[in-house]
Amino acid sequence: MGRLNDKVCIITGAAGGQGEVAVELFAREGARILASDLKPEASARIAKVAADHPGRVHYVAGDVTRGADLDAIVKAAVEHFGRVDVLFNNHGVMVGSPFLDTTETQLDQVLDINVRASFLLSQRVARQMVAQGGGGSIIHNASIGGVVGFPDMAAYGASKAGVAQLARSMANDLRAWGIRVNAVAPGGIDTPMPRKYIEKFDDREGVWKAMEQAHLTGRLGRPEEVIYLVLFLASDEASFMNGAVVAVDGGYSAV
Numbered sequence: 494m495g496r497l498n499d500k501v502c503i504i505t506g507a508a509g510g511q512g513e514v515a516v517e518l519f520a521r522e523g524a525r526i527l528a529s530d531l532k533p534e535a536s537a538r539i540a541k542v543a544a545d546h547p548g549r550v551h552y553v554a555g556d557v558t559r560g561a562d563l564d565a566i567v568k569a570a571v572e573h574f575g576r577v578d579v580l581f582n583n584h585g586v587m588v589g590s591p592f593l594d595t596t597e598t599q600l601d602q603v604l605d606i607n608v609r610a611s612f613l614l615s616q617r618v619a620r621q622m623v624a625q626g627g628g629g630s631i632i633h634n635a636s637i638g639g640v641v642g643f644p645d646m647a648a649y650g651a652s653k654a655g656v657a658q659l660a661r662s663m664a665n666d667l668r669a670w671g672i673r674v675n676a677v678a679p680g681g682i683d684t685p686m687p688r689k690y691i692e693k694f695d696d697r698e699g700v701w702k703a704m705e706q707a708h709l710t711g712r713l714g715r716p717e718e719v720i721y722l723v724l725f726l727a728s729d730e731a732s733f734m735n736g737a738v739v740a741v742d743g744g745y746s747a748v
């Protein structure tokens with residue numbers, strides 16, 4: 494029996510660096526998974542997890558900024574698996590731009606995807622959880638950049654502070670139905686997101702080294718080092734965790 498035995502889990506941003514690992518680890522722990530991301534087809538890694546766990550992983554393409562796609566994600570989970578027990582709001586974009594240069598378009602995009610879409614998908618999922626009698630766990634992927642001020646990331650940091658606050662407020666509003674809501678706040682994690690960010694610098698190696706040294710661990714995290722925490726928050730082991738924003742940042746925020 495796995496730690497997520499038969500729980501129906503929606504994972505967004507499922508084709509990203511952390512998302513693919515979440516699909517793998519959740520499946521290994523017995524979850525039934527509705528995975529979603531922008532690309533029309535499941536990534537090779539998600540397809541392999543689906544093949545290894547027949548009938549337990551279903552992929553739906555969707556843009557989380559579109560209400561119709563959010564409806565389709567929840568509908569697909571209910572049609573395939575009958576209910577929703579867990580939502581891992583993991584989709585996200587990072588805008589790395591000095592405050593004075595950040596455009597309205599960049600600001601709108603990062604707030605739209607990171608905050609607005611997380612709010613609206615959570616609302617749809619929570620309504621489903623209430624309709625099926627209550628209980629459930631919602632986890633947001635925030636960022637330590639929403640707690641401390643990362644350089645050149647005012648828009649991203651503001652969005653992730655919003656996501657963290659969403660966890661606290663939702664936990665309050667959903668307490669009557671026994672729905673727990675928490676957020677994880679990772680430090681730098683080695684995924685396509687920071688790799689893409691450093692592309693614009695001439696001294697990429699130097700920028701990467703400086704990012705590593707900002708963590709007490711002297712390195713960025715690996716996706717599974719975040720996802721094991723998410724897995725715990727999704728499971729019944731975390732029954733006393735509610736409204737928390739948990740740093741998993743290699744000590745970034747400790748100094």
Ligand SMILES: NC(=O)c1ccc[n+]([C@@H]2O[C@H](COP(=O)([O-])OP(=O)(O)OC[C@H]3O[C@@H](n4cnc5c(N)ncnc54)[C@H](O)[C@@H]3O)[C@@H](O)[C@H]2O)c1
Nearest residue numbers: 506508509510511556557583584585636679681682684686
């Ligand atoms: N990597 C880091 O250093 C780091 C640190 C702290 C927090 N985070 C957060 O972790 C989460 C996962 O990021 P990651 O590190 O795996 O990066 P990633 O770029 O590999 O994954 C992000 C995923 O979100 C998806 N996405 C973006 N816009 C979308 C949209 N409109 N609709 C649907 N899906 C969309 C992307 O397609 C991508 O697969 C994000 O919320 C990110 O902000 C990352």
